[in-house]
Amino acid sequence: MKNGLLLKKLRQIAKEKGTTFDLIRHGANHDVYELGGTRLIVPRHADVNEITANSIIKEAEKT
Incomplete structure (x- = not known):
């Protein structure tokens, strides 16, 4: 996924x-x-691994 x-x-x-x-x-x-009090670490790479991207999105949706 693109950054x-x-x-x-x-x-x-x-x-x-x-x-x-x-x-x-x-x-x-x-x-x-920071999304609503939750800190998210996002790689600065042009292409982010799909598994990593989905994990970040899932963490964001929990907040």
Whole structure:
């Protein structure tokens, strides 16, 4: 999954839940975002592994 598509899905989840999706900090290989009080670690790679992307989305939906 492309990184941009993953971030778009995370923003959509935040909008549906009525919470914020904020960038906390940039790292060398990963970015840290906060979605409604839950911290999400998102790889900065152009292509994110499908298993990793689905895991991040699943974690975001639990909040």
